Every structure is written in structure tokens, then in C-alpha cells.
Amino acid sequence: IVALLAPDFASVGGKAELTSTMTVIMMPFLLFISLAAVVMGILNTKNRFFIPALASSFFNLGSIIGGTTLAFLLPKYGHPAIVGMAFGTLIGGFLQLGVQLPVLKNVGFRFTPVLNIADPGLRRVLKLMIPATIGLSATQINIFINTNFASSCAEGSVSWLNYAFRLVQLPIGLFGVAISIAALPVLARQASTNNLAQMRTTFVSSLTMVFCLTVPATIGLIILADPIIRIIFERGAFTAADTRATAIALSLYGVGLFAYSANKVIVPVYYAINATRYPVIASFLAIGFNVLIIINTIEYFQHRAIALSTSAVMIINFLFLMVVLYRRIDGFSLRNLMAGLLKIATSAVVMTFVLLFFYNFFSAQFHRSILHQISFLLLLIFLSATSYIAVLHLLGLQELNDIITKIRARMAR
Incomplete structure (x- = not known):
């Protein structure tokens, strides 16, 4: 498989072998992600959308956080750091499935190993x-x-x-x-x-x-x-x-x-x-x-x-x-679509100026400790997102107003 997908890897000593090892490690990912997709479909038919929609984000978080953590730890035990990213992918796939299983149980699903090809x-x-x-x-x-x-x-x-x-x-x-x-x-x-x-x-x-x-x-x-x-x-x-x-x-x-x-x-x-x-x-x-x-x-x-x-x-x-x-x-309605896009574009322009201004203002902070970098990255995201939402709300985008109304209704309960 590796030779077919990436034939040039063979020209670098050990690269094809390492890729094969990582492929073997990640093989169970196919099972996890397939089951996750099936569970997502079942939950959607039960009008459960939030957790299934969030599940793919658990994959990304699991693969990134788990992968980078293991990439840092594995070299201490004689394994290449990149192998950690392979295990991270596996962790992400498992989390994408696992986070949905409690909800699946709550809607009354019980697994029975029956295969009926005649089922319409x-x-x-x-x-x-x-x-x-x-x-x-x-x-x-x-x-x-x-x-x-x-x-x-x-x-x-x-x-x-x-x-x-x-x-x-x-x-x-x-x-x-x-x-x-x-x-x-x-x-x-x-x-x-x-x-x-x-x-x-x-x-x-x-x-x-x-x-x-x-x-x-x-x-x-x-x-x-x-x-x-x-x-x-x-x-x-x-x-x-x-x-x-x-x-x-x-x-x-x-x-x-x-x-x-x-x-x-x-x-x-x-x-x-x-x-x-x-x-x-x-x-x-x-x-x-x-x-x-x-x-x-x-x-x-x-x-x-x-x-x-x-x-x-x-x-x-x-x-x-x-x-x-x-x-x-x-x-x-192209008119409604274009009206919405115009409001989004206007808000995006304001956000871009805000983000560029504060990014340049805080640029020196991104060469300090990792905690400093994370803090100022989150600050930039907050400032730019706030400016975007404020302008969009001011312009009256109906879809955004609907979301704000629903959030307020839930908080009032």
C-alpha cells in the first residue's frame, strides 16, 4: 500500500518502513470511524444533533493533543516522535465513537447481531x-x-x-x-x-x-x-x-x-x-x-x-x-443570499482590520513562553470574534439574531 501511494518514500532509508509501521498502528481507526458514522446516523434520526456534530471535533482534539503529547514522550523510549501522531489519530477515532455511545444508549438503542438482507x-x-x-x-x-x-x-x-x-x-x-x-x-x-x-x-x-x-x-x-x-x-x-x-x-x-x-x-x-x-x-x-x-x-x-x-x-x-x-x-432567493453575504463581508472586513492591528501590536508576545503565546492567541481570537459579531449584530443578520434568541431562551430556563 505504501509503495503504491508514495513510491518515492523508498528512496529514503527507513521512511517506507516507518510509514508501514504507522499504517498498521492506525488500521483500527477504520473500524472506529465507520462505527462513529453509523452511530451518528442513528442519533440524527432521533433528532439528536449536538453530540454527533461535536464528535468530529473530539477526533481533532484527540489526535492533536494525544498525538503531540505522545510525540513528546515516545522518543524517551526509543520510538520516533511521528509514531505518537499515529497513536494520536487512533485516540481521536476512538473518542469520536466513544463520545456518542452514552447518547446512543439513552435513546434506547440495544445492539443485536442480526443481518437481514431482505429488510426493506x-x-x-x-x-x-x-x-x-x-x-x-x-x-x-x-x-x-x-x-x-x-x-x-x-x-x-x-x-x-x-x-x-x-x-x-x-x-x-x-x-x-x-x-x-x-x-x-x-x-x-x-x-x-x-x-x-x-x-x-x-x-x-x-x-x-x-x-x-x-x-x-x-x-x-x-x-x-x-x-x-x-x-x-x-x-x-x-x-x-x-x-x-x-x-x-x-x-x-x-x-x-x-x-x-x-x-x-x-x-x-x-x-x-x-x-x-x-x-x-x-x-x-x-x-x-x-x-x-x-x-x-x-x-x-x-x-x-x-x-x-x-x-x-x-x-x-x-x-x-x-x-x-x-x-x-x-x-x-439570490437576493436574500447576497444580502446576507454583504453583511458578512462587511463584518469580516472590520474583523480583519481589528485582528491585524492587535496581531501586530502583540507580535512580540509570540516569541515568549508557550503560556504567553496561548494566552495572547486566545485574546486575539476573542477580540476579533467580538468585533465580527458586534458588527454583524448591528447590521441585523437574521440567522445570527435567531441564534442569539435561542441562546437567551435557553439561559432563561
């Missing part, structure tokens, strides 16, 4: 799985392509890209996946009753909320990439040069964050209206564009070309799905 529900699931599996296979092909290209770049490129992509998955899991999971049952119910007018309204509102949450996250990832990477990874064999290379990749991945998250909301609409072939077409178009962009940019940009291509492909994918969906459901 199972047959319908298998039928829906076919286009979804084909679409996901395209994603895995892109990962294969990216890894192959990255292995031919400078030493460390695969790790730089993996670390950066893992970090960008955190806001995707928190925002894009969470909103799509909450919106899917509503959209499916509206589609099944042929209530297309309400479905269009729900879709525009969900998409606006995705932009509302991911645009500031994108700005934060781009501007604060260096301190984020330095705080999390820069120790031991991970040098300042690795920090800079990973930060650049994180910034480039961040550019496509809004599109990646938006696609998580758009694709379920296609499934709700039984137009599953279009996400599959989009996925395979993405493969072609990905290869084309990387081939034409990798010689000059090296590992940056792969991160840039990933974001570019996500944006192309987003535009394709939006245009086709607009035609499939006889349009949706």
Missing part, C-alpha cells in the same frame, strides 16, 4: 449508498493523488500538508458538518412533502449560516496560521522551518474553507430531491481539475500547489453544485 430499510440504505460511495471514492482518489505528488516534493511535505489539513478540518466539523446534519432532516421532510418553497428558504438560511461561521474562521486561519502551528507543533524535531511550511499550507487550505463547508450543506439537498448523480459528477470533475492544477503549479510552488489546488477544486465544486441546484429546484 437495509435495501434502501444500500441503494442510497451506491452514489454516495462512488462520490466518496473520488475524494479518496484525490487524497491518493495529493499524497503521491507530495511525496515527490521537499522532505516533510506530506507531514506539512497532513498537519495543516487536520487543523482546517476542525472548523469544517464544527460548522459545515454540524449545520448540514441539522438541516438534512428538515430538508428531506420538506422535499418529501413537495414543499419546495420552504425548502429553498431553509437552504438559503443554512448556507448563509455556513458563510457566517466559516468566513471569520478563514480570516483567522490565514492571519494566525504561524502562531497556531507554532503553539501546537513546534517542538522537538518540528523546527521553525516546518512551522512556516505548515502555516503556508494551512493558509492556502483556509481559502477553500467556506466552499468545503458549504458543499456539506449543498450535497444533502441533492439527496433530499433524489438527484444524487450530480454530486458524483462534481466529485469526478474535481479529480480532473485537481490533477490539472497540480501538474501546472507543483514545479514552482511545491507542496503549496497541493493545498492551493485543494481549495481551488472545492470552490469549483461549490460553484458547479450551486448552479445545477439552482436549476433543479427552480431557483432560490
